[in-house]
Structures are given as C-alpha cells and as structure tokens.
Amino acid sequence: MLLSRRQRGDKRRALRIYFATDxxxxxxxxxxFLAAAKVYQADALILGGDFAGKALVPVxxxxxxxxxxVEGQTVTVPAEEWEQLAAGINRAGFYPVRMEAAExxxxxxxxxxxxxxxxxxxxxxLQRWCDLAAERLDPGVRCIITPGNDxxxxxxxxxxxxxxxxxxxxxxxxxxxxxxASLGVVPYTPWDTERETSEEDLxxxxxxxxxxxxxxxxxxxxxHCPPYASGLDDAPELDDTLKPVIRGGRPSIIxxxxxxxxxxxxxxxxxxxxxxxxxxxxxxxxxxRTLCVNPGSDYGSGxxxxxxxxxxxxxxxxxxxxxxx
Amino acid sequence: MASSEAxxxxxxxxxxxxxxxxxxxxxxxxxxxxxxGISLASVAVVNTFINFNAGLTDFPKxxxxxxxxxxxxxxxxAMFAYRYLLRAVPRAGGEYVYLSRVVSPAIGAMxxxxxxxxxxxxxxxxxxxxxxxxxFMLTGLGLAFHSTAIANAGNHFGSNLSIAWLxxxxxxxxxxxxLFKVKIVARIIFxxxxxxxxxxxxLIAILAFKSHADFVTAYGSFSHHPGAYQATITAxxxxxxxxxxxxxxxxxxxxxxxxxxxxxxxSYYVGGELRRPGRTYLYASTISILVLVVLWVGVWALLRxxxxxxxxxxxxNLGVINPTAYAKITSLSxxxxxxxxxxxxxxxxxxxxxxxxxxxxAEIAVNLAFVTVTTRVLFAQAFDRLLPVGVAKxxxxxxxxxxxxxxxxxxxxxxCFLTSLVALGSIVALxxxxxxxxxxxxxxxxxxxxxRRPDLIELPGASEDARKSFLRKAAWVGGATTVLALFTVYxxxxxxxxxxxxxxxxxxxxxxxxxAGPVIYVIARSVRRQRDxxxxxxxxxxxxxx
Numbered sequence: 001m002l003l004s005r006r007q008r009g010d011k012r013r014a015l016r017i018y019f020a021t022d023x024x025x026x027x028x029x030x031x032x033f034l035a036a037a038k039v040y041q042a043d044a045l046i047l048g049g050d051f052a053g054k055a056l057v058p059v060x061x062x063x064x065x066x067x068x069x070v071e072g073q074t075v076t077v078p079a080e081e082w083e084q085l086a087a088g089i090n091r092a093g094f095y096p097v098r099m100e101a102a103e104x105x106x107x108x109x110x111x112x113x114x115x116x117x118x119x120x121x122x123x124x125x126l127q128r129w130c131d132l133a134a135e136r137l138d139p140g141v142r143c144i145i146t147p148g149n150d151x152x153x154x155x156x157x158x159x160x161x162x163x164x165x166x167x168x169x170x171x172x173x174x175x176x177x178x179x180x181a182s183l184g185v186v187p188y189t190p191w192d193t194e195r196e197t198s199e200e201d202l203x204x205x206x207x208x209x210x211x212x213x214x215x216x217x218x219x220x221x222x223x224h225c226p227p228y229a230s231g232l233d234d235a236p237e238l239d240d241t242l243k244p245v246i247r248g249g250r251p252s253i254i255x256x257x258x259x260x261x262x263x264x265x266x267x268x269x270x271x272x273x274x275x276x277x278x279x280x281x282x283x284x285x286x287x288x289r290t291l292c293v294n295p296g297s298d299y300g301s302g303x304x305x306x307x308x309x310x311x312x313x314x315x316x317x318x319x320x321x322x323x324x325x
Numbered sequence: 326m327a328s329s330e331a332x333x334x335x336x337x338x339x340x341x342x343x344x345x346x347x348x349x350x351x352x353x354x355x356x357x358x359x360x361x362g363i364s365l366a367s368v369a370v371v372n373t374f375i376n377f378n379a380g381l382t383d384f385p386k387x388x389x390x391x392x393x394x395x396x397x398x399x400x401x402x403a404m405f406a407y408r409y410l411l412r413a414v415p416r417a418g419g420e421y422v423y424l425s426r427v428v429s430p431a432i433g434a435m436x437x438x439x440x441x442x443x444x445x446x447x448x449x450x451x452x453x454x455x456x457x458x459x460x461f462m463l464t465g466l467g468l469a470f471h472s473t474a475i476a477n478a479g480n481h482f483g484s485n486l487s488i489a490w491l492x493x494x495x496x497x498x499x500x501x502x503x504l505f506k507v508k509i510v511a512r513i514i515f516x517x518x519x520x521x522x523x524x525x526x527x528l529i530a531i532l533a534f535k536s537h538a539d540f541v542t543a544y545g546s547f548s549h550h551p552g553a554y555q556a557t558i559t560a561x562x563x564x565x566x567x568x569x570x571x572x573x574x575x576x577x578x579x580x581x582x583x584x585x586x587x588x589x590x591x592s593y594y595v596g597g598e599l600r601r602p603g604r605t606y607l608y609a610s611t612i613s614i615l616v617l618v619v620l621w622v623g624v625w626a627l628l629r630x631x632x633x634x635x636x637x638x639x640x641x642n643l644g645v646i647n648p649t650a651y652a653k654i655t656s657l658s659x660x661x662x663x664x665x666x667x668x669x670x671x672x673x674x675x676x677x678x679x680x681x682x683x684x685x686x687a688e689i690a691v692n693l694a695f696v697t698v699t700t701r702v703l704f705a706q707a708f709d710r711l712l713p714v715g716v717a718k719x720x721x722x723x724x725x726x727x728x729x730x731x732x733x734x735x736x737x738x739x740x741c742f743l744t745s746l747v748a749l750g751s752i753v754a755l756x757x758x759x760x761x762x763x764x765x766x767x768x769x770x771x772x773x774x775x776x777r778r779p780d781l782i783e784l785p786g787a788s789e790d791a792r793k794s795f796l797r798k799a800a801w802v803g804g805a806t807t808v809l810a811l812f813t814v815y816x817x818x819x820x821x822x823x824x825x826x827x828x829x830x831x832x833x834x835x836x837x838x839x840x841a842g843p844v845i846y847v848i849a850r851s852v853r854r855q856r857d858x859x860x861x862x863x864x865x866x867x868x869x870x871x
Contacts, residue, residue, distance in 0.1 A: 031870035032868035032869070035868045035869050039868055053346070055344060055346060056343075058342055058344070069342065069343050107344065108344075118344075190349075191349045192347070193348060193349050229719070229721075229724040231724075244359070246359050246362055246363075252508060252511050253508075254508050277349070282708065283708060283717065285717065285718065302870075304868055319858045321864055322709065323863060323865075324426075324864065325865075325867055325868030
C-alpha cells in the first residue's frame with residue numbers, strides 16, 4: 001500500500017486518474033483508453049504524449065485487390081477487405097494509406113512530401129480520436145491529451161480546437177484536489193525529434209510552471225520524460241549507429257531520463273509524477289514524497305498499459321495500480 | 326524537426342514499401358546474432374565438463390549421446406510453443422506474464438513468486454557448488470605456481486562449515502558487485518563470460534590435441550603413481566561401480582540433460598526488443614540449440630576418446646562410494662570432471678589458472694545474472710502490488726535496486742548455511758521438479774492460448790480458416806510440449822532417489838513455493854478490497870476496445 005492505514009486516516013478519494021502514454025498511432029489502444037474510463041471508474045483520462053504513429057504503409061490497389069507490407073510480409077487481399085487490412089496494419093500503430101504505385105515511388109524520392117503526408121495522417125487520426133472521445137465518453141469524465149516529443153506541432157492546434165478534449169501543454173490545469181503541470185518536451189535525443197531542448201531549458205520551463213502553483217496546493221507533474229536514474233528510464237544503450245549495445249550476451253541497459261525532471265521533482269515534491277517516453281521501463285518509484293509512474297507502452301501488441309492513481313481531497317496520493325489491458 | 330525516410334523500399338519492390346518516420350525509441354532492433362548471444366549466455370557453458378561427471382555419478386551406465394539429442398528435441402518442441410506465446414504476447418515477460426494473461430492472474434502469481442523463491446535458492450546452490458570447487462581451484466593454482474603450500478591449502482576447506490563460509494564469501498562478493506551501476510555489472514559479467522569461454526575453448530583444444538596415452542601418463546604423473554589410471558578402474562570394480570552402457574540409464578538421465586539446456590530459449594524474455602520477434606526468436610533458438618548439441622556431443626566424444634568411458638565412470642563414482650580408497654590413488658578432485666582432465670593435460674601455467682578459476686568465475690557470472698533476473702521478477706510483483714512497492718526502490722546514488730538485492734542476498738546467504746549445515750537436501754530436493762514445472766507451464770500456456778485467448782492471435786491479411794489453422798497448430802505444439810514436459814516430470818518422479826526424494830518436507834516446500842503466489846494474491850486482493858483500495862484484479866483486466 002502506498003500509505004499505511006494510520007497515514008490514510010479517513011481520507012477519501014476525490015479524484016481517480018487513468019493515465020496512459022506512448023500509444024503511437026494505435027487505434028485499438030486509443031479505443032481501450034476511452035473504455036478505461038468505465039472499467040476503472042476514472043474521473044479523468046490523461047494521455048501523456050507520443051500519440052503519433054511511427055510508420056506509414058502504402059496500400060496499392062491492382063485488379064480488384066489490395067497489396068501492402070504487413071509485419072514484414074507482403075499481403076494481398078480482395079479490395080472489399082480494406083477495413084480488415086487497414087486494421088491489421090494499424091495494429092502496429094502504422095498508418096495505412098491507399099495510393100498508386102507511382103505515388104509511392106514519388107514519395108520515396110521526395111522526403112518533404114512524405115513528411116507532409118505523415119503530418120496530415122497524424123492530425124487526421126487525432127481529429128478522429130477526439131471525435132470518438134466526444135461520442136463515447138460520459139460527460140463527467142475529463143479527457144486530457146498532451147503531446148510528447150514525437151508528436152508534430154500541428155497536433156496542438158487540433159487538440160486546442162476540439163471542445164471535448166483538453167490540452168494544457170506547457171501550462172497548469174486544475175483537476176480539483178490537485179493542479180497538474182504538463183510538458184511534452186524532452187532533453188535532446190539521438191533522433192532529433194520534434195520537441196527537444198537542453199536540460200537547462202527543460203528545468204527552466206518546469207520551474208516556471210511549478211512556481212505558479214499556489215502555495216500549499218499539491219501538484220501533479222505530467223512530464224513526458226521520466227526523471228534520470230529512477231528506474232522509470234532504463235533503456236538499451238545505443239552505439240553510434242543507434243543499434244543496441246550487447247554486453248555479456250545481453251543488451252546493455254542504462255538510465256536515459258532527464259536530470260532536470262529529477263531536480264524539479266526533488267525540489268518541488270509534487271504528489272505524483274506521470275511519465276512515459278521509455279516504453280520498456282514500466283515502473284513506479286518514490287523520489288522523496290513523490291510517486292513517479294511510467295506505465296510503459298505495448299502499443300505494438302494492441303495492449304494498453306496504464307496507471308490508475310487515486311488522489312485524496314487534500315491532493316495527496318492514496319493509491320495506485322499499474323494496469324495491462 | 327522530425328524527418329522521414331523510405332526504409333523497406335531499399336530491399337523490396339515498390340509495391341511493398343514501408344515509410345518510417347524518424348521518431349525516438351527503439352523498435353525491435355535485436356537481430357538473430359544478438360538473440361543467439363542472449364540464449365547461449367544464459368546457459369553455463371563451462372559447466373558442461375563438470376555436468377557429465379555429475380551425470381555419471383547419478384546414472385553410472387548412461388551414455389550421453391541419446392540424452393543430449395533427446396533433450397534438444399524437447400527444447401525444440403518447447404521452442405515452438407514459446408513462439409506461439411511470443412506471437413500472442415510479443416513484449417514478453419516469461420511465464421509470469423504468459424500465465425497471467427492466458428490462464429489467470431493467480432496462476433501467474435504462482436509462477437512469478439515461485440520463480441523468485443527458487444531462483445534465490447539457486448543463488449545459494451551455485452555459491453555452494455563453487456565453494457566445493459575451492460580445493461580443486463587451489464590444486465590448480467598450486468600446480469600453476471609450483472607451490473605445494475597453495476595446493477595443500479585445499480585440504481583445509483573440506484568441512485561443511487568451511488564450505489558454508491566460502492559460500493557466504495562468494496555471495497558477499499556477488500552482493501558487492503551487484504551494488505555497482507547496471508552498466509558496470511554488465512561489464513563484469515561480460516569479462517567473466519569471456520574468461521569462461523577462453524577456458525572452454527582451451528580445454529577443447531587440449532583434449533583435441535592430446536592422446537589417450539598422454540592422459541594416462543599425465544594422470545599417473547599427477548597422482549605420483551604410474552599405474553593410477555588402471556588402479557582407479559580396479560578400485561571402482563572392487564567397490565561395485567557399474568560399467569558399460571544401458572538404454573534405461575540413457576532415458577533416465579534425459580531430465581538431467583533437459584535441465585542442462587535450461588536458458589537456451591531465454592531470448593523470449595527480451596521478446597519486445599527482437600526484430601520480427603517470432604522469426605528472430607525461432608532462428609536464434611534453433612541455432613543456439615544446434616550449437617549446443619554439436620558442442621556438447623563433440624565434448625562428450627572427446628572425453629570418451631581421451632579419458633575413456635570406463636575411467637570416467639570409475640573416477641566419478643569411486644570418489645562418492647569410497648572416498649578413502651579414491652584418495653589413496655590420487656588427489657585429483659573426483660567432482661572436477663573434464664576440467665580436472667584438462668588441468669592434468671595442460672602444460673603451461675596460464676591454462677592451469679584458467680581451468681582452476683573457471684568454476685568460481687562462472688558461478689559469480691551466473692549469480693550476478695540471477696540476481697538481476699530475480700530482482701526483475703520481484704519488481705514485476707511489486708509493480709502489480711503483490712509485494713510492497715518499496716521492494717522495487719532504486720538507490721539514489723548507485724541507481725541499483727538495493728532493497729531487492731538486499732532481500733535476495735540475505736535469503737540466499739541463509740540458504741547457503743542451510744545447504745551446507747542442515748540436511749536441506751530433503752527440503753529442496755524438488756528443485757529439479759520445479760524447473761520441469763516451469764517448462765510445463767510454458768506448454769500449458771501455449772495449449773490454453775487458442776482455448777482461452779484466441780483474440781490475442783491476429784494474422785493480418787489471412788483468412789479466418791488460416792487463422793483457425795494457426796490456432797490449431799498452437800494447441801498441438803502446446804499439447805506436445807505439455808506431454809514432453811510431463812514425461813520429464815514423470816522421469817524426475819520415477820527416479821526420485823537421484824533427482825530428489827519425496828518426503829513430507831520436500832512436498833511441503835514445493836506446495837509452499839507454488840502456493841505462495843496465489844495465496845499472497847488472494848490475501849492482498851481481499852485486504853485491499855476491505856480498505857477500499859484499488860482492486861488487484863483490475864491490473865490484468867482486459868479492456869474492451871469497442
């Protein structure tokens with residue numbers, strides 16, 4: 001138990017959060033995310049970034065059939081089975097796009113056009129997801145989606161414009177008993193992704209947000225990058241070609257989280273830290289009084305990993321559970 | 326700014342392209358060579374030379390060719406079962422995750438906690454095993470440095486109490502090394518494995534290039550008795566040691582060989598990192614099994630040719646049946662097996678040092694790896710709230726899981742004393758059975774997969790008939806693995822005098838180990854429900870996507 005019976009006293013739950021992250025374009029995972037509200041009786045759903053998919057699969061029509069590469073193999077199905085094929089492709093979070101062979105060849109030669117297509121697919125999917133949230137969620141359930149470093153900047157506008165979804169990126173959000181600060185920016189990575197900055201700047205951004213939290217009020221940090229060396233940030237060490245380093249017959253695992261996030265948690269001691277970014281480092285750790293959680297991600301299997309967190313009326317953390325659904 | 330690139334188009338036709346967007350993180354980057362490395366590193370290779378000796382002690386008339394091949398076949402079938410499980414749950418976590426998701430969380434807890442307890446016990450048996458090799462190590466170092474004092478020092482480490490203390494010292498060394506940062510621990514394991522492999526290759530080379538006559542001479546010279554070779558065989562005859570070979574013994578020793586291969590499929594533990602997991606795992610495991618079969622059959626053939634089967638049977642058993650008679654002939658440790666033969670044949674101090682220290686170094690490497698695996702299993706239980714979250718606490722300075730390491734090592738050290746000083750053998754005799762049950766768990770999970778969770782298997786672009794056929798195959802392979810695992814269990818039970826006697830202590834221990842997980846799960850769940858905390862059953866609750 002997070003708190004002993006004596007510590008809990010007669011504290012009652014005032015807020016239940018369901019947090020998931022890094023679903024990378026998986027429709028199945030997003031649908032499960034919405035279903036989590038009922039299953040876990042959550043008051044607020046928080047999707048903590050990296051919702052954009054990583055790959056795009058051209059589906060080529062020819063003679064009444066559709067051909068595409070799925071899970072490393074070329075698959076051909078009758079044209080009427082488009083929906084099943086698209087679902088199969090999207091099971092790994094990839095975007096199925098119908099196009100002619102000539103268009104696919106042209107995309108290969110034009111990285112800028114490919115980049116535009118990616119952004120278009122990502123924002124279109126995000127729009128569909130927001131609409132689905134409006135359709136399926138009980139009006140009393142809050143739906144908060146914040147971006148991560150892999151999400152294009154265009155996504156912010158989609159989220160900001162949708163009436164059913166909240167996107168308090170780089171700002172504060174009142175959740176009732178607690179205030180939540182959110183930030184999707186991460187320290188520089190070897191992949192040079194959309195939202196990266198220096199550790200120094202990251203620390204400054206987090207500090208600016210948390211300085212605005214009223215004194216005496218508990219806070220939750222929804223920061224995409226986990227704190228350094230917290231057990232939430234264990235990832236394979238990479239060589240210069242971005243391949244995992246093998247030592248003693250096993251991948252070498254090192255901490256890759258943010259020093260700035262750790263320092264902010266140590267200094268401000270929020271109630272809870274909600275993190276993602278490192279899919280394979282599913283863990284929960286306490287840094288001082290702060291419970292830090294990274295539910296990990298298994299989006300490629302259509303499995304939604306998440307965390308249920310109960311918050312008391314005074315903004316303290318009552319309980320948590322890591323889930324696999 | 327994210328950029329994009331065309332990836333698969335480099336190798337495929339334009340009709341089957343995949344465009345990848347540059348994003349952070351690794352997605353299934355481990356290929357076949359890395360997966361083979363993981364599998365082979367999980368098997369203690371250097372123990373091969375000793376395990377043959379142990380096998381001959383337990384089953385004097387066993388020839389190892391059939392058991393080595395039969396055990397490989399069992400692992401090959403099991404490999405396919407795990408392949409289907411990996412297909413259904415690609416980011417694997419071993420039997421705990423498979424059973425939790427496919428059968429039930431309580432059964433998963435049984436596997437998870439049972440594995441943690443048994444692995445902790447294995448830490449102590451490894452330390453105990455290495456401690457028993459101290460006299461051999463000192464003999465080898467004495468020969469290398471031409472020091473009688475060092476060689477004779479081994480005589481002081483024969484008592485149970487001294488072996489207990491040596492085991493504890495080894496555990497404390499492992500504890501101290503485990504507290505370094507993960508990266509440093511990985512490097513230590515790497516270099517210890519390198520030393521192990523160098524010793525292994527040197528031993529093969531020495532056995533390959535020396536003759537039977539060389540061995541007879543070297544044994545006689547070491548024992549200060551030119552006729553020591555024949556004297557050992559004669560004394561064994563006189564003490565009733567069985568010679569020759571029999572099919573019944575070869576069949577009976579199959580479970581022993583199955584246990585020797587344990588670890589060869591461990592690349593499924595990193596299933597989430599494998600590139601095209603099903604295919605990579607299949608190829609890597611097949612290659613690893615074949616490498617081990619060829620290597621071990623070759624080593625066995627070499628040992629037979631150089632030392633001779635009759636001598637190996639005599640030496641292994643005389644040292645156990647009549648240690649006094651054995652000690653009158655030679656001071657070579659009777660448990661040293663092929664390592665001892667290599668020590669006799671080696672002509673330079675470097676290889677002598679390598680052979681002398683191979684076992685302690687190998688066991689330290691294995692124990693460091695076991696500490697990592699066991700703490701990970703404890704982590705998984707803590708994150709699922711079956712154990713206190715504090716168990717998974719990571720140290721602020723060394724970034725190591727200090728609490729979990731402390732728990733594992735305190736219990737491990739307690740086991741060390743019990744193993745050496747108390748008749749713990751009868752209590753933990755069913756350790757072999759437990760490992761066979763883990764194999765059985767994998768088979769059962771694959772068998773139940775099509776029955777309980779067919780939804781986990783999706784074949785994009787395949788017809789419903791093809792999917793059903795795939796599920797049928799999974800059931801058949803799961804069933805075959807279950808049958809073979811049951812055969813292994815049957816042989817273990819049928820030869821309980823060797824593998825572990827059934828006594829009330831041993832059965833009670835097994836029941837406690839297996840029952841602890843489900844009991845803790847039920848208790849933790851009911852306590853949490855009473856406190857109005859989150860229901861544990863939600864941890865693995867399937868979310869409906871529609």
